[in-house]
Amino acid sequence: MANPHPVQRVTVTRKARFSSAHFYALDEWDEAKNKAVFYGCSNRMGHGHNYLLEVAVNGPIDPETGMVVNLKDLKAMIQEAVIEPLDHQNLNHQVAYFKNRVPTLENIARYIWEALSPRVTALHLDLQWIRLDENDTLFVEYAGGKSLEQVS
Amino acid sequence: LIYLTRRYEFSASHRLFNPNFSDEKNWEIFKQCNNPNGHGHNYELEVTVKGEPDEQTGMLIDIMKLDEIVHRVIIQEVDHKHLNLDVSMFEGIIPTAENIVVIFWQRLLPEVPKHSPLHRLRLFESRNNVAELVGH
Numbered sequence: 001m002a003n004p005h006p007v008q009r010v011t012v013t014r015k016a017r018f019s020s021a022h023f024y025a026l027d028e029w030d031e032a033k034n035k036a037v038f039y040g041c042s043n044r045m046g047h048g049h050n051y052l053l054e055v056a057v058n059g060p061i062d063p064e065t066g067m068v069v070n071l072k073d074l075k076a077m078i079q080e081a082v083i084e085p086l087d088h089q090n091l092n093h094q095v096a097y098f099k100n101r102v103p104t105l106e107n108i109a110r111y112i113w114e115a116l117s118p119r120v121t122a123l124h125l126d127l128q129w130i131r132l133d134e135n136d137t138l139f140v141e142y143a144g145g146k147s148l149e150q151v152s
Numbered sequence: 153l154i155y156l157t158r159r160y161e162f163s164a165s166h167r168l169f170n171p172n173f174s175d176e177k178n179w180e181i182f183k184q185c186n187n188p189n190g191h192g193h194n195y196e197l198e199v200t201v202k203g204e205p206d207e208q209t210g211m212l213i214d215i216m217k218l219d220e221i222v223h224r225v226i227i228q229e230v231d232h233k234h235l236n237l238d239v240s241m242f243e244g245i246i247p248t249a250e251n252i253v254v255i256f257w258q259r260l261l262p263e264v265p266k267h268s269p270l271h272r273l274r275l276f277e278s279r280n281n282v283a284e285l286v287g288h
Contacts, residue, residue, distance in 0.1 A: 026208065037209060039216060102210035106154045138215065141155040141200075148155060148271075149286075 018087035021048040022103040052133040059125040081115040109142040157200040162231035165192035166247040200272035213268040249283035
């Protein structure tokens with residue numbers, strides 16, 4: 001069946017959820033300084049969040065399938081790159097990327113971007129932006145250094 | 153470049169009317185929002201700042217500091233208030249979602265730390281109505 005708009009590019013967004021533990025502290029700072037900067041997040045026993053991730057990819061609609069990406073492939077990619085390494089893990093202790101980085105929402109977004117980016121490129125798609133919600137009151141958006149205006 | 157958004161809530165009443173219009177014209181334009189006794193909303197405000205996170209802390213902004221600014225400059229001024237009658241920042245201004253978001257932008261802009269400037273405000277008047285302002 002012929003596609004009515006053969007060169008139309010569309011952005012597709014997929015959501016995924018994971019739950020992880022973390023804490024914010026720098027080893028080179030004493031407890032008082034860590035608490036002054038990171039507040040309750042500095043408790044080294046850790047705490048956790050139910051994270052919500054949105055991944056937006058852009059590409060041409062395949063004229064044969066009518067799809068930008070097979071969502072089963074996008075789901076499997078997010079599962080492998082993000083969910084398996086992070087879900088039900090202690091980010092400080094169990095994820096090598098955060099050995100020398102504080103697992104803030106900002107840094108977790110960068111981790112996810114770096115994990116997804118080569119995989120999305122391999123599918124001949126553009127990773128447009130990601131959004132990561134820590135809870136109902138806080139989220140970050142990241143477009144790999146680009147501004148959101150450039151990718152929306 | 154990371155964009156960080158914090159969400160706040162406040163409840164306020166307001167009335168949409170232009171004193172230069174006749175009663176009939178006010179009703180025609182603003183409909184039930186023109187009710188002289190006012191009405192209210194549970195507003196939700198999304199404040200987005202942008203910049204590069206601090207290399208050592210991994211944080212773009214101290215969220216407690218952002219909370220303090222937004223509460224001092226906005227929330228405590230408008231929460232459980234009548235926007236037309238109680239709130240000086242709306243004097244002479246019709247408190248539509250569009251105007252509210254512009255006034256909030258003007259109030260927040262000078263207060264937000266320079267390394268993480270204001271990028272976007274979204275004001276949800278209800279689940280159905282949102283006004284959004286993005287800076288350049």
